[in-house]
Amino acid sequence: xxxxxxxxxxxxxxxxxxxxxxxxxxxxxxxxxxxxxxxxxxxxxxxxxxxxxxxxxxxxxxxxxxxxxxxxxxxxxxxxxxxxxxxxxxxxxxxxxxxxxxxxxxxxxxxxxxxxxxxxxxxxxxxxxxxxxxxxxxxxxxxxxxxxxxxxxxxxxxxxxxxxxxxxxxxxxxxxxxxxxxxxxxxxxxxxxxxxxxxxxxxxxxxxxxxxxxxxxxxxxxxxxxxxxxxxxxxxxxxxxxxxxxxxxxxxxxxxxxxxxxxxxxxxxxxxxxxxxxxxxxxxxxxxxxxxxxxxxxxxxxxxxxxxxxxxxxxxxxxxxxxxxxxxxxxxxxxxxxxxxxxxxxxxxxxxxx
Numbered sequence: 001x002x003x004x005x006x007x008x009x010x011x012x013x014x015x016x017x018x019x020x021x022x023x024x025x026x027x028x029x030x031x032x033x034x035x036x037x038x039x040x041x042x043x044x045x046x047x048x049x050x051x052x053x054x055x056x057x058x059x060x061x062x063x064x065x066x067x068x069x070x071x072x073x074x075x076x077x078x079x080x081x082x083x084x085x086x087x088x089x090x091x092x093x094x095x096x097x098x099x100x101x102x103x104x105x106x107x108x109x110x111x112x113x114x115x116x117x118x119x120x121x122x123x124x125x126x127x128x129x130x131x132x133x134x135x136x137x138x139x140x141x142x143x144x145x146x147x148x149x150x151x152x153x154x155x156x157x158x159x160x161x162x163x164x165x166x167x168x169x170x171x172x173x174x175x176x177x178x179x180x181x182x183x184x185x186x187x188x189x190x191x192x193x194x195x196x197x198x199x200x201x202x203x204x205x206x207x208x209x210x211x212x213x214x215x216x217x218x219x220x221x222x223x224x225x226x227x228x229x230x231x232x233x234x235x236x237x238x239x240x241x242x243x244x245x246x247x248x249x250x251x252x253x254x255x256x257x258x259x260x261x262x263x264x265x266x267x268x269x270x271x272x273x274x275x276x277x278x279x280x281x282x283x284x285x286x287x288x289x290x291x292x293x294x295x296x297x298x299x300x301x302x303x304x305x306x307x308x309x310x311x312x313x314x315x316x317x318x319x320x321x322x323x324x325x326x327x328x329x330x331x332x333x334x335x336x337x338x339x340x341x342x343x344x345x346x347x348x349x350x351x352x353x354x
Contacts, residue, residue: 001345002084002338004029005097008065009077009086019066019123020046026065026100026121033104040138047131048121049140052106053113053352058142059282060118060317061103061348062132062308063096064125068330083335090326094336095148095344096121098324102348114354118142125308132308136315144282145312146348148323151301153294153340153347156321157283158208158302159310160239161246161273164217165253167192170262173230182228186221188260189232195256196236201249204241208302213239235268239304242273271306274313274320282318289350293343 013022023046027037030050038049070087077086084094103119106112120140122131149156169189174182193216202212214236221232240249250267257265276283278300287298309319324344326336 001097001101001342004100005084005089005094005341006077006086008093008097009088010075011065012075013065013088013123014067014069016044016123020044022065023048023121023123026096030100030104033107035104035107040134042131042134045123045131047123047135048119049135050103050119051116052103052110053116055116057115058118059115059351060120060140060142060145060312061099062120062122062145062147062312063092063099064122064308065093065096066123066126067091067093068126070334071332074332074334079338082338084338085333085335087334089334089336090150090324091329091334092149092323094326094341095150095323098341098345099148099348102345102352105349106352109353112353114352117352122308129308129311133311136311141312141315142317144280145309145317145319146286147307147309147319147321148344149307149321150323150326150329150336151321152325153290153322153344154299154301155283155286155290156303157274157276157278157280157300158242159274159306159321160209160212160241160302160304161244162269162271162306163238163240163246163249163253163267164236164269165238166233166235166266166268167257168264168266169232169234169260171228171230171232174228176224176226176228179228182230185229185232188263189219189221189234192256192260192263193234195259196253199252199256201240201244201252204244206241206243206302209241212241212244213304239306240273242275242302244273246270246272271310272314274303274306274309276313276318276320280318283320286320286322286347286351289347293347293350
């Protein structure tokens with residue numbers, strides 16, 4: 001399995017072409033071991049589906065082979081002690097390698113399979129997740145989904161929802177030496193930001209989150225020193241707490257924007273929160289098996305970011321992020337723990353057996 005991971009790391013999959021090449025490598029690896037695969041295509045992006053087992057109950061393992069760019073040295077994996085360094089080791093080629101190995105091992109003992117298992121490998125999680133969304137839209141859904149993102153073998157059963165939006169604030173231009181004759185759109189944006197941060201939905205919390213997160217991501221305004229700017233566009237990334245009403249939040253944003261003359265609110269992206277409950281039978285079972293392998297109680301937690309689990313959860317499936325230990329993903333020293341990757345593989349195998 002570690003040889004498989006090293007081969008995956010060597011594939012520079014930070015472009016659509018590279019990610020597709022990595023996926024075709026996975027297809028070939030599985031087919032060489034007698035596993036039937038289906039490769040689908042959506043807008044030049046490939047995705048892979050394989051299935052073992054039978055019955056009405058289906059567990060999905062989802063992983064992505066696309067990565068963020070790295071320096072050339074990161075595409076040659078290096079092992080130091082228990083750590084394997086390289087771009088994409090943690091995020092999330094180790095998870096993919098463990099899923100592939102576990103899937104292969106279970107495929108050799110179909111009589112011992114507890115349920116149907118589908119393996120989904122996709123190529124654009126780091127950008128927009130269109131391939132996982134496409135699979136879901138094509139009916140590749142199940143009762144429960146494990147996205148093998150790096151979680152240090154902790155069970156990420158919730159994830160914040162997403163609202164990404166722009167607000168266009170309007171002002172009135174004037175000469176920069178006579179600003180009192182105009183209305184400065186940048187100053188309007190500052191006032192909007194202050195009032196936004198006082199809205200009540202930003203105080204929401206639950207057992208996994210103390211509050212939502214709000215990131216002022218972009219500001220676009222002004223062209224010359226001597227002109228009062230008449231337009232300012234501010235762009236935000238809001239991650240709301242599971243249990244909050246997304247439509248209610250958008251309504252509050254709209255009401256605030258309407259307080260500013262001629263302003264405009266543009267919602268760019270939304271995604272539902274993942275709200276899997278701890279009492280879900282799959283969560284109970286995963287926690288039990290994980291505890292057996294790590295020798296202590298499994299940890300349940302909520303993710304601040306969002307992964308492809310959200311697409312399956314939107315269709316009603318229980319969904320988690322759950323994978324090996326690693327660090328510095330997207331950084332120059334990205335690494336994954338070899339031991340935890342092997343443990344993750346063993347946990348998956350146990351979950352698939354009767």
